[in-house]
Amino acid sequence: MNTADNTHSTTAADTAGTPGLTSGSAASSSAPSGVPVLTVRGLTKTYGSGETAVDAVRSVDLDVASGEVLLVMGPSGSGKTTLLLMLGALLRPTAGSITVTGRDGRNVDVAAAPEKQLPALRSHTFGFIFQDYALLDALSATENIAVAANLAGTTGSAAHNRATELLDRVGLAHRATARPSQMSGGEQQRVAVARALSNDPPVLLADEPTANLDASRGRDLARLLRRLADEDHRSVVIVSHDDRLREIADRVLWLEDGQFRQIAAMAIDPVCRMSVEPTGAHLKWREQTIWFCSEGCKREFAENPASFEPSA
Numbered sequence: 001m002n003t004a005d006n007t008h009s010t011t012a013a014d015t016a017g018t019p020g021l022t023s024g025s026a027a028s029s030s031a032p033s034g035v036p037v038l039t040v041r042g043l044t045k046t047y048g049s050g051e052t053a054v055d056a057v058r059s060v061d062l063d064v065a066s067g068e069v070l071l072v073m074g075p076s077g078s079g080k081t082t083l084l085l086m087l088g089a090l091l092r093p094t095a096g097s098i099t100v101t102g103r104d105g106r107n108v109d110v111a112a113a114p115e116k117q118l119p120a121l122r123s124h125t126f127g128f129i130f131q132d133y134a135l136l137d138a139l140s141a142t143e144n145i146a147v148a149a150n151l152a153g154t155t156g157s158a159a160h161n162r163a164t165e166l167l168d169r170v171g172l173a174h175r176a177t178a179r180p181s182q183m184s185g186g187e188q189q190r191v192a193v194a195r196a197l198s199n200d201p202p203v204l205l206a207d208e209p210t211a212n213l214d215a216s217r218g219r220d221l222a223r224l225l226r227r228l229a230d231e232d233h234r235s236v237v238i239v240s241h242d243d244r245l246r247e248i249a250d251r252v253l254w255l256e257d258g259q260f261r262q263i264a265a266m267a268i269d270p271v272c273r274m275s276v277e278p279t280g281a282h283l284k285w286r287e288q289t290i291w292f293c294s295e296g297c298k299r300e301f302a303e304n305p306a307s308f309e310p311s312a
């Protein structure tokens, strides 16, 4: 990651920070060097109207480069899912443009595309990864991927071969005939990643992909996403609360009230590793202020601070 031509203004190294301390870099939604694949301007989504209107995303600008892993974090209700759904042409924006460059080099404004073009646009441009995997339990791992390949126009033995190849790529060749209910959460999410790759999309969009995985499986999944960006030059956009994903991100952006804000104001709870606002539970330790998401994490830290040191 962070190869020489990836001179992002906010890098994983910048934002990893010391647990409990605010990180030092400002969030940047501007383009890193590299070929832009997604260019977003003035993106806005308002749900409802009149007195009950909710401005979920407010005039957001964003560029995502080829091969870049972008992590969007933020509190619950800040607009992360709304943003991701709009990027993937699953939700119409109220205003703004989303220009995506396809594998053929052509630019399409997803926000302005006619409704009848959207299914084809989605299936050739985006791969989706969801928190709950969204696999069909009546089908085997191979069949789940082959069905997605079918929808993107690859049929018969070609679809089966593609599914087999992708299962191998995510390290699950030996689970080809297993059904989702026979697999662990980590395995199911890997199948979901393979399915997302079935149409060879330039952009992968992931909504809380590690939320249901334990620490080690979450890390494995994060590394897999990083590898797909590096090896295939895919852009990967992840929205998540999971601080572990910072390790593989080229940039971390903080969304709050539908707008990107300075990430410098955030701290990392050293116990649960969540990003937290430096406004609630805290204590002084070794002349530093350590911030927590809750009194529970603060208590846990106070009982044995040394075990939560960065190197622990």
Ligand SMILES: Nc1ncnc2c1ncn2[C@@H]1O[C@H](COP(=O)(O)OP(=O)(O)OP(=O)(O)O)[C@@H](O)[C@H]1O
Binding pocket: 047, 048, 054, 055, 056, 074, 075, 076, 077, 078, 079, 080, 081, 082, 083
């Ligand atoms: N279909 C909808 N109709 C009306 N309001 C909605 C709808 N979907 C989301 N909202 C509102 O839009 C805002 C942003 O919601 P969104 O789900 O995008 O946030 P989020 O950051 O993904 O939250 P979380 O982290 O809890 O998933 C919230 O105030 C939410 O209540």
